[in-house]
Amino acid sequence: MQRVLIANRGEIAVRVARACHEVGLAAVAVYSEADRGAPHTLAADAAVSIGGAPARESYLNVEALLAAARLSGADAVHPGYGFLAESAAFARAVEGAGLVWIGPPPAAIATMGDKLAARAAVEAARVPCVPGTELAPGDARAAARHAARLGYPVLVKAAAGGGGKGMRTVGSEAELAEALAAAGREAEAAFGDGRVYLEKLLVRPRHVEVQVLGDRHGTLVHLGERECSIQRRHQKIIEETPSPAVTARVRAELVGAALAAARAVGYVNAGTVEFLLDADGRFYFLEMNTRVQVEHPITELVTGVDIVAAQLRIATGAPLGFTQADVVPRGHAIEARLYAEDPAASFFPSAGPILALREPGGPGIRVDSGVATGSVVPLDYDPLLGKISAWGADRASAAARLGAALRETAVLGPTTNLAFLQDVIAHPAFLRGETHTGFLAEHFPAWRDRADDALAAALAAAVAVSRPVASAGDTPAAAPTPWETLGAWRLGR
Amino acid sequence: MSTELHLRLGSRVLQVGTAPDGTGIAATVDGTAHRVRVLGRSGSAAVAGASVEELALEIDGRPHRALVARLRDRVLVALAGRVYAFETGEAVAASGDRGGRSGTVVAPMPGKIVAVMVALGDTVEAGQPVLVLEAMKMETTLVAEVAGRVTALSAVAGTTVDAGAVLVAIAPPA
Numbered sequence: 263m264q265r266v267l268i269a270n271r272g273e274i275a276v277r278v279a280r281a282c283h284e285v286g287l288a289a290v291a292v293y294s295e296a297d298r299g300a301p302h303t304l305a306a307d308a309a310v311s312i313g314g315a316p317a318r319e320s321y322l323n324v325e326a327l328l329a330a331a332r333l334s335g336a337d338a339v340h341p342g343y344g345f346l347a348e349s350a351a352f353a354r355a356v357e358g359a360g361l362v363w364i365g366p367p368p369a370a371i372a373t374m375g376d377k378l379a380a381r382a383a384v385e386a387a388r389v390p391c392v393p394g395t396e397l398a399p400g401d402a403r404a405a406a407r408h409a410a411r412l413g414y415p416v417l418v419k420a421a422a423g424g425g426g427k428g429m430r431t432v433g434s435e436a437e438l439a440e441a442l443a444a445a446g447r448e449a450e451a452a453f454g455d456g457r458v459y460l461e462k463l464l465v466r467p468r469h470v471e472v473q474v475l476g477d478r479h480g481t482l483v484h485l486g487e488r489e490c491s492i493q494r495r496h497q498k499i500i501e502e503t504p505s506p507a508v509t510a511r512v513r514a515e516l517v518g519a520a521l522a523a524a525r526a527v528g529y530v531n532a533g534t535v536e537f538l539l540d541a542d543g544r545f546y547f548l549e550m551n552t553r554v555q556v557e558h559p560i561t562e563l564v565t566g567v568d569i570v571a572a573q574l575r576i577a578t579g580a581p582l583g584f585t586q587a588d589v590v591p592r593g594h595a596i597e598a599r600l601y602a603e604d605p606a607a608s609f610f611p612s613a614g615p616i617l618a619l620r621e622p623g624g625p626g627i628r629v630d631s632g633v634a635t636g637s638v639v640p641l642d643y644d645p646l647l648g649k650i651s652a653w654g655a656d657r658a659s660a661a662a663r664l665g666a667a668l669r670e671t672a673v674l675g676p677t678t679n680l681a682f683l684q685d686v687i688a689h690p691a692f693l694r695g696e697t698h699t700g701f702l703a704e705h706f707p708a709w710r711d712r713a714d715d716a717l718a719a720a721l722a723a724a725v726a727v728s729r730p731v732a733s734a735g736d737t738p739a740a741a742p743t744p745w746e747t748l749g750a751w752r753l754g755r
Numbered sequence: 756m757s758t759e760l761h762l763r764l765g766s767r768v769l770q771v772g773t774a775p776d777g778t779g780i781a782a783t784v785d786g787t788a789h790r791v792r793v794l795g796r797s798g799s800a801a802v803a804g805a806s807v808e809e810l811a812l813e814i815d816g817r818p819h820r821a822l823v824a825r826l827r828d829r830v831l832v833a834l835a836g837r838v839y840a841f842e843t844g845e846a847v848a849a850s851g852d853r854g855g856r857s858g859t860v861v862a863p864m865p866g867k868i869v870a871v872m873v874a875l876g877d878t879v880e881a882g883q884p885v886l887v888l889e890a891m892k893m894e895t896t897l898v899a900e901v902a903g904r905v906t907a908l909s910a911v912a913g914t915t916v917d918a919g920a921v922l923v924a925i926a927p928p929a
Binding site: 427444447448451452495607608610611612613614615616617618620635636638641642643644645668669670671672673674675677678680681684711713714715716717718719720721722723724725726727728 | 758760762765767769773780782784791793803807808810812814817819821822823824825831832834835836838839841843863865870887889890891892893896
C-alpha cells in the first residue's frame, strides 16, 4: 500500500491526507465540479476530477471513483465518513478492483448498516437494545398499532439510515402519518431505501458512544466513550470525552457491550458503537458507525492515539501495535462543529464564498478545517466547515479553552453557527454537565444572537466604509450574486 | 471627511457618524459620542466581489479586532466571535425600523419543493406549516409568518426553486 485515494471532500479529506503523509503514503484527492481548487485537493499529492456537483455524479459515483484510482495509480481507498463510507457495495467494489479498502470487512458494514440486522446481531451478543419494531411499507394502521404498543413519543427511523436523515419524532398518533411519509421520502432520497422502523423514544437520554479499533490479528480495543448529546435535527454539534454522566461502573459495562457488539460482526478497523444512556445509568444499543467518526479528534486528544493513522496501519495487515492496557486517557476534550447554517432560522444551511476566515490557536486547541478564504461552500453537500476542539486537564478548563477559541474564530460569508456554539457551551446547564439529546430544544427553543458588541461592530463598519474599496475593478457588478441577496430572506417563523 | 451612515441590524437601525479628530475619530452612534482610534488596518483584499480588511480599533479606550467585508448593500463585521451583518444603502435610511412580519413565504435558498400543504384561498394561522423544501439533503418546513388567506401560490411539489423565489403570499384579514 503506497498511494491512497481519499473518496471524500472537506475537512475529513484534509485529515486523511495529513495522516497519509505522516506515515509515508501518497494521498490522492478527488473533486466534483463544485470543489475545483478546494482545500482538500490542495492537501493531497494529486487531485482527480470525478464529475458533476451533485454527489450522485461524483462522491457517490462508484465507477468514477474506481476510475480515478486507476488513473492516479492508487492502490488503496479511504472513504472518510458520509458519502460511500458505509456502503458495503462500494467496499466490495474497491476490493473487487484489487485495491485495499481502508475500513471494516464489507460483511460487517452490511450487517451494521441495516438497523434491523444490526439489532439482531448485537442482541445475540446480549447487548441491550431500545424497544422497537420494523414497519411494513404503507401499512399506516399497523404502524399506529405498533406505536401505541410502544407508547408515545416514538421515533421513526430509516432502516438504512445514519446521521439523523430520515428520522422523525412523533408525539401522538395525529402526527404519525406525515412523519412516516417524510421519513420515507428522506430515506429514499438519502439512501435509496425508503424502509423505516419505529422505536420507543427515551425521555431525556444522553447519546454516548464508544470508539473501537481492531486489527486482523484478533486485537480489539476501545478508546473510551464520547458523549454527543448536543444535537440539532438529530445531528451532533458538540461532543466531549469523557462523558460527564458515565461513572466507572457504567463505563466498564458500556465498553464491554461495545466490544461485544463489534466482535459479534467480526469487526476490524475503526468503528463507533452508539448507545442511548438514561438517567438511571441503563444504556441501549443504537447503531454502529462502521467508519471514522466526525468527532474522532477528541478521542485522539485524550488518548494520544492517532485513529486515522491506525486505520491505515490496520489496512496494511499490520498489528495494531498496542493493547488495551496502553490506552490511558488523560484530561478532557470538547469539540464544536462549525456549520454554515443559521441557528436563528431552523438551522437552515447557508452557502457561498468564504470572504474572510480566522482560525483560533493557543494551548490545547486543535482545528480540523476544510475551507479557506476564497473557497466556496457549495449547496450540494453537508455544510460542515470544520471542527474546533479543545483539550484541558478537566472539563471546566476544556470548556473555557473552547469558548475562548470560538470567540477568536471569525468567518465572513455564509451564516454560521459560531455564536450559537459559544452560547451553548457557556450555558449553566452545559457547564453542570446536564446534557441530553433534547438539550437544545429545552434551553435554546428560539435562539437569537444577542449582538453584544453591535456598537463596536457598527463603528468598525463605519471606519471600513469611510475609505475607498480595495480595488475598484473587483467591486460587485450591478447584478447581485445569489449569495449577496441571501441575507435578505428570512425563514418564516 | 465626515461620513453619516445608516446600518440595519435585524429590525434595528443604527445611525453612525464619523469625523477625523486629531489622531483619532470622533464618532457618534444614535447621537451618543464615542472616541475611536485606528490602531491598524491590514489585509485589504478583494474576495468574491467583496472588499475585505482586518481592523484593530480602540473604542472608548478598549481594544477590538474586527474583520470587515464590504458588499454592495451590506457590511459584514466579525468581532469577538460574532458576525454582524449590517444592511446599508439608501433604502435603510429611508425605511427606518422594520419590526413587522412578512406576508410572503420565500425560499431561503435554492432547493426542491417536496410538499405543499396549503391551497389557494386557504386560511392559515401564524406559524402554520405551508410547504416543505429540501436543500442539502435536509427537509425544512416553511411556515406562515402571519395569519391570513393564501392569495398567491407559486410552489409546486417536485419543482426546483431559486433563493428568493416568492412561493406563497398571505394577505392578513382586513
